[in-house]
Amino acid sequence: MESAKFIEERIKDFKPELAIILGSGLGELADEYCDIAVPYSEIPGFLSSTVKGHKGRLVFAEIEGKKVVMMQGRNHFYEGHSLKEITYPIKVLKQLGVKNIILTNAAGGVNENFKPGDLMIITDHINFMGQNPLTGANDETMGERFPDMTEVYKTKLVELAKSCAKGLGIEIQQGVYLANSGPSYETPAEIRMARMFGADAVGMSTVPEAIVANYCGMNVMGISCISNAASTAGGEKLSHEEVIETTNKAKVKFKKLILEIIKNI
């Protein structure tokens, strides 16, 4: 409540309906569309962002006639924060009146048909982080103790994203995102396991945020930018630089898709 009140004082009568969390290399949208920016470091209760390639601020902008709040940069579990800490902003966004949330990330491609630079609509997830952000006492005013998880990534939003991509002539993939805690990338054996489990992409974010957003009644859409083929025995070595480089190449396509989704959501 204190965090939301602080933000409301900064944004006055701007009432965001849609939130977008911008993942690695995808933060530029918030540089181009920025009416009001509030650094995380100034918001009571927020952690500051520390990862290279991630800024740390909330950016408010009217885009395509919609009131949007963007998280330019996010905190990760692998930085040493708890899942509760990294998902705190989601609850604050809910408090600000956000109904729909688009979670974006860079992810490794597990599905062998995926190419680096592809965009994947997330249809479902596997939480392999070993923890859940909702453990501990439950605040009944936010959501239920045992939230249903049958349709976290709303089918109508998956369909919307697909039809927007089609309209723009952007090739789009869809699939299941598996979240590991990181920070180490996966071994080839772990990728074979992820594939057997039915995952199409792997990453180190998004799932805790999706769990909390779903819990507090938001409609979730997820989009991964496939930044690399996940590790295989005898394959190329993987670096964070490669992840950033590929997402940078895909960002024009990504931005176009996001703008089209904002227009039609």
Ligand code: HPA
């Ligand atoms: N694994 C985990 N996280 C990632 C990857 C990956 O291959 N690429 C980008 N984020």
